[in-house]
Amino acid sequence: MRESSASVFEYLAKDVSAAGSFHSRKSGISSADGEVLCAVDAGGRPSLLVPVGEVKRGPLDWHSKSLALQTLELSVDGLNQPFMILRCIDPMLHHQFGLLADDVLHAVELDPETAPNAVLATLERWRNLFEAERGALLGPAQLAGIMAELSVLQELVRTHGPKALYAWQGPNGNRHDFVFADCSIEVKATTNHNNMVVTIHGGRQLSAPDQGELYLLALQLERTPNGKSVPAMVEELIDSGFPRLELLTLLGSANYSDGDSSAYKEVKFSKLSESSYLIDARFPRITGETLIPSGTIERLSNISYSIDLGHMKETDLNLSTVVIRNAED
Template identity: 70%
Template sequence: MREPSASVFDFLAKDVSAAGSFHSRKSGTTAAHGEVLFAVDAGGRPTLLVPAGTLVRAMADWHSKSLSLQTLQLAVDDGKRPFMILRCLDTKLNHQFGLLADDVLDAIESNPDKASSAVTATLDRWRNLFEAERGSLLGAAHLAGIMGELLVLQQLAESHGARALSAWQGPKGHRHDFVLRDCSLEVKATTNHNNLVVTIHGGRQLAQPDHGELYLRAFQLERTPVGTSVPGKIAQLIELGLSRLDLLTALEGAHYSDADASTYEEVKFSVLSEKSYLVDESFPRITPETLVPPGMVERLSNIAYSLDLGQLEETSLSLEAVVLADAGPS
């Protein structure tokens, strides 16, 4: 298995080259015109050097505040040769650039004869993510909530493969976190050691889905230095085959920016307990159906309430048995 690009760039950055040159290392990925190289420039900025057949600078050159793409002649052992040079210009995005480089290498390996097209096509897909505006840093409670959803996503991916990502609809604004063909899931997480109390937001978060039943999946998490961080869980999901770009794009919808991954690496969680509940007519909740007269929920704003799950009856929910909305039974 190929070493993650981000790890190689970190290693190379420990020994940057003299001004005007690159410190490079072979990637193990070969294009039609030679082997792709990992590199860092004199400023330690991560760079991917892709051998090109001809010098087509006008067609390829491009830059933004975060990335640049150039086609230049570089001196190599057998003389000067043209390379496409994809470089990260924002050090806060180095980790994210490593994931972009992984995607570029995968695309080149799939079609070595069209390496230049692989670079530009992959860059086009990732460009919006690199140019997205970053918000403020997330606190531990918000990260715990994301971790809970990623834990469910991991369980689904382990049973249903990379298609499981399509079920994660919460970051897209759906009222439920996961939407499946036969049910929907709302996910909650708390770092409270003493009880399983979660916060419900709005009058529709626990409303019945359009199809099937609604389940609440609750995690009791503990912050610990030997646990797993959100960036660590993202890496595990990528190992399961989830699209790097699609996963990071979904996380942007959850207000998580991979540009802050180095900070979030320090916030790690372990799972103390995991419980599931069927949200039916006997489940305590505020929804349009539970308020009278009908339609009253539309007149109430800023609804938020705490729900103690400790005394409620648990239910058995196997994520191996659920059916993804875009596929038949797995």
């Protein structure tokens, strides 16, 4: 497996070049005009150098608050060569840029004859993610919730492969975190050591799905220096074949920014227990179906309540048997 661009950039940044030059390494991927280089500039900013046939001005030269793209003639091994240079401007996005660079290299590998077009097409897909405004840092409780959902996603990928990503619908605004063809799952996390209490937000989270049964999957997590962070989990999922941009976009919809991964790496969790429950008529909840008189749920706002799962009957939930919908379904 090819080394990640992020790790190459990190290695190169330890020995930046003199002002005005790049410290580079061959990527192992070639365009029709030569080998693509991973590099850092004199300021340690990660860059991708894609050889092109000639220097072209105009739409290939632009910059934003996060990225810059230009065409420039550079001297490599004593020879002058025009390059399309994609550079990360924002130091908070260096890791995210490494993932973008991986996608660019893959695109060039698939279409080396028209490498500039491959670069531009890939960049266009990623630009919204790079230009998105970052909010305040998430707290430990919010990170625990994301860790719980990513843990379910990781378990799903073991038997269903990367297509399991299509089932993660919570960040898209669906009332349930995971939606399958035959059931839905709401995922909850708690860091309480003494009891299994989870918080339900709104009157829709535990309402019946359009198809099949609804399950509540609760994970009890412990914050520990020997555990795993959300950024580490994200890297594992990408290494398992998840499409980088799609995963980061979903995380962004869940208010998680990869640009803050350096801060989040310090928040680590270990799983203490995992329990699942069938949401049926015997399960305590506030929804449009359970509220009396019926039809009044929409008049209530800011619904939030906690459920103690400690003495409730658990059920078996086999994630390997759920039916994943296709992306277009």
